[in-house]
Amino acid sequence: xxxxxxxxxxxxxxxxxxxxxxxxxxxxxxxxxxxxxxxxxxxxxxxxxxxxxxxxxxxxxxxxxxxxxxxxxxxxxxxxxxxxxxxxxxxxxxxxxxxxxxxxxxxxxxxxxxxxxxxxxxxxxxxxxxxxxxxxxxxxxxxxxxxxxxxxxxxxxxxxxxxxxxxxxxxxxxxxxxxxxxxxxxxxxxxxxxxxxxxxxxxxxxxxxxxxxxxxxxxxxxxxxxxxxxxxxxxxxxxxxxxxxxxxxxxxxxxxxxxxxxxxxxxxxxxxxxxxxxxxxxxxxxxxxxxxxxxxxxxxxxxxxxxxxxxxxxxxxxxxxxxxxxxxxxxxxxxxxxxxxxxxxxxxxxxxxxxxxxxxxxxxxxxxxxxxxxx
Amino acid sequence: xxxxxxxxxxxxxxxxxxxxxxxxxxxxxxxxxxxxxxxxxxxxxxxxxxxxxxxxxxxxxxxxxxxxxxxxxxxxxxxxxxxxxxxxxxxxxxxxxxxxxxxxxxxxxxxxxxxxxxxxxxxxxxxxxxxxxxxxxxxxxxxxxxxxxxxxxxxxxxxxxxxxxxxxxxxxxxxxxxxxxxxxxxxxxxxxxxxxxxxxxxxxxxxxxxxxxxxxxxxxxxxxxxxxxxxxxxxxxxxxxxxxxxxxxxxxxxxxxxxxxxxxxxxxxxxxxxxxxxxxxxx
Numbered sequence: 001x002x003x004x005x006x007x008x009x010x011x012x013x014x015x016x017x018x019x020x021x022x023x024x025x026x027x028x029x030x031x032x033x034x035x036x037x038x039x040x041x042x043x044x045x046x047x048x049x050x051x052x053x054x055x056x057x058x059x060x061x062x063x064x065x066x067x068x069x070x071x072x073x074x075x076x077x078x079x080x081x082x083x084x085x086x087x088x089x090x091x092x093x094x095x096x097x098x099x100x101x102x103x104x105x106x107x108x109x110x111x112x113x114x115x116x117x118x119x120x121x122x123x124x125x126x127x128x129x130x131x132x133x134x135x136x137x138x139x140x141x142x143x144x145x146x147x148x149x150x151x152x153x154x155x156x157x158x159x160x161x162x163x164x165x166x167x168x169x170x171x172x173x174x175x176x177x178x179x180x181x182x183x184x185x186x187x188x189x190x191x192x193x194x195x196x197x198x199x200x201x202x203x204x205x206x207x208x209x210x211x212x213x214x215x216x217x218x219x220x221x222x223x224x225x226x227x228x229x230x231x232x233x234x235x236x237x238x239x240x241x242x243x244x245x246x247x248x249x250x251x252x253x254x255x256x257x258x259x260x261x262x263x264x265x266x267x268x269x270x271x272x273x274x275x276x277x278x279x280x281x282x283x284x285x286x287x288x289x290x291x292x293x294x295x296x297x298x299x300x301x302x303x304x305x306x307x308x309x310x311x312x313x314x315x316x317x318x319x320x321x322x323x324x325x326x327x328x329x330x331x332x333x334x335x336x337x338x339x340x341x342x343x344x345x346x347x348x349x350x351x352x353x354x355x356x357x358x359x360x361x362x363x364x365x366x367x368x369x370x371x372x373x374x375x
Numbered sequence: 376x377x378x379x380x381x382x383x384x385x386x387x388x389x390x391x392x393x394x395x396x397x398x399x400x401x402x403x404x405x406x407x408x409x410x411x412x413x414x415x416x417x418x419x420x421x422x423x424x425x426x427x428x429x430x431x432x433x434x435x436x437x438x439x440x441x442x443x444x445x446x447x448x449x450x451x452x453x454x455x456x457x458x459x460x461x462x463x464x465x466x467x468x469x470x471x472x473x474x475x476x477x478x479x480x481x482x483x484x485x486x487x488x489x490x491x492x493x494x495x496x497x498x499x500x501x502x503x504x505x506x507x508x509x510x511x512x513x514x515x516x517x518x519x520x521x522x523x524x525x526x527x528x529x530x531x532x533x534x535x536x537x538x539x540x541x542x543x544x545x546x547x548x549x550x551x552x553x554x555x556x557x558x559x560x561x562x563x564x565x566x567x568x569x570x571x572x573x574x575x576x577x578x579x580x581x582x583x584x585x586x587x588x589x590x591x592x593x594x595x596x597x598x599x600x601x602x603x604x605x606x607x608x609x610x611x612x613x614x615x616x617x618x619x620x621x622x623x624x625x626x627x628x629x630x631x632x633x634x635x636x637x638x639x640x641x642x643x644x645x646x647x648x649x650x651x652x653x654x655x656x657x658x
Contacts, residue, residue, distance in 0.1 A: 226492050229491055229492050229494070230488065230491050230492060233486055233491035233523055233527070234481045234484050234486040234491065234523075234526065235486070235487075235488050235491045236491075237470070237474055237477055237478050237481060238478070238481065240467065240469075240470055240474075241467050241470070241478045244466075244467035244468055244469060244470060245465050245466075245467060245468075247429075247465070248461065248465040248466070248467070249467070249478065250448075250449045250450050251427055251429070251449050251450075251453060251458075251459060252450075252453065252458075252478050252479050252482060252566060252567075252570060253450045253453035253454055253479070253481070253482025253483075253570050254450060254478065254481070254482070255450050256450070262488045266488065
């Protein structure tokens with residue numbers, strides 16, 4: 001384990017020190033591979049497919065889910081990794097994104113029916129998909145601010161408990177407010193992105209998951225660009241300063257409250273977009289999808305990968321989504337093996353698999369110190 | 376009459392039944408180095424905390440350039456022009472030395488969240504904010520430099536200048552936690568200077584220093600004053616305080632007991648009693 005870690009660290013340092021054109025080729029190669037991945041069927045390499053051997057889950061669909069959770073992880077990494085705010089109710093934003101496209105975009109939802117009646121529109125009227133995106137983003141940002149404004153005065157464990165409550169409130173409201181959300185049955189006919197018809201089927205349909213995968217890949221790239229731009233700016237520095245020592249940050253002129261609200265809002269927006277895409281592919285939403293467990297998995301993705309580092313969050317999302325799907329054949333042993341794997345990873349590499357490079361140096365320095373004390 | 380930068384006016388601070396500061400009055404004049412001394416628990420750091428907005432005064436007022444800072448939010452006071460360091464070092468341990476200073480500089484920067492994402496606001500290209508990459512520089516000559524890039528590039532130069540000023544530029548890229556103790560103390564000063572303060576408050580900057588380091592610190596404090604800033608210094612080390620300050624205010628049990636030039640304060644019997652104990656009272 002330690003040897004693998006040392007090797008990846010070495011590789012990363014070499015990559016960071018390489019000339020720009022080498023790095024660009026590296027990025028292009030990874031991107032090309034990512035685009036090709038759902039079609040991957042090279043003997044020897046195809047063992048990574050989740051349907052290898054015939055009985056597993058649909059490979060492109062699993063990849064789609066991996067990317068959805070990667071967007072979630074990028075968003076949550078802003079809140080937990082950069083700003084250091086432990087949010088255990090992130091699933092609430094994910095659910096809000098899913099529900100906003102369902103409620104406004106589906107002709108079958110109580111909301112669109114009500115609007116159509118109120119304004120005398122024809123039955124079957126719904127908000128077009130393209131317009132649902134800004135609605136979902138707006139709603140999740142507003143909910144992030146509403147949740148943040150009263151709760152961000154709390155710190156650490158207290159904040160975690162309050163946000164956990166928020167996640168549950170969203171789910172329970174969705175289940176009980178039947179006249180608005182459709183209750184436990186949820187909403188069907190969630191709209192899909194428009195596109196040309198191919199072979200008599202819509203471009204985005206429930207069969208050809210690889211098209212969804214490519215769509216989400218594009219959105220994920222956009223999310224990474226946004227997150228990186230924030231991280232390497234005044235805003236990202238303010239978040240990190242708050243994470244390190246909030247009181248000192250305030251004395252140095254950081255408007256901590258404002259930036260914490262922004263962290264919640266940005267994280268919420270990315271979670272909302274992920275939820276929107278998820279609901280759109282599966283064409284229906286129900287409250288049961290957005291259970292509390294999912295929140296814990298989201299946090300686990302960020303922490304296992306290495307909090308504060310985008311690439312770590314992506315790796316964490318990949319492992320936590322992919323591994324259980326790949327090892328579906330083990331049936332009942334799956335959750336047990338998964339749990340053991342998480343514990344082993346955290347014991348052997350507490351800083352996460354891919355910590356930010358600064359943090360990695362940090363842990364190394366502390367290790368040397370500890371050995372010095374022992375000797 | 377010289378200008379008054381900061382005026383502490385009948386300042387009283389109570390925590391429940393404890394009176395930490397009782398009716399304290401003093402002024403800090405522009406361009407001076409004022410020492411604030413007193414035995415442990417005299418209320419020096421409390422006084423600092425009231426000035427920088429950590430505590431709101433129970434009574435009385437603190438005016439900075441004639442404007443009251445009482446009850447203002449700490450980050451607003453910082454942008455008004457008061458900066459401080461901490462008695463127990465409080466850097467951002469996992470950020471690089473350079474980024475620590477950048478956070479201080481950001482106090483006067485304007486890039487917002489949307490500005491950082493879209494980078495649309497533009498300023499004119501100047502030699503200070505030009506990109507290193509010649510292709511990018513020629514594009515930006517036409518379309519201008521985004522405010523984000525302008526602030527990042529000029530900020531980085533300024534941060535390096537400040538690190539050089541306090542003498543720790545050689546380890547700018549290291550995380551603050553990994554810096555040696557003396558470097559950390561100096562980094563705190565650089566970070567405070569980055570907010571471009573009129574008044575710099577140093578809370579025991581020489582704690583844990585050896586005589587040679589203290590000597591260096593005295594030089595640095597004088598250098599800071601020579602750049603036109605006013606310095607308020609809390610310090611236990613009498614030699615340092617006597618050597619560098621223009622005037623001294625002495626606190627004991629939350630009250631001001633003396634004020635004046637170092638030589639005069641050192642002869643003041645109440646001050647001597649406060650530090651060494653009063654022989655009559657003891658008897």
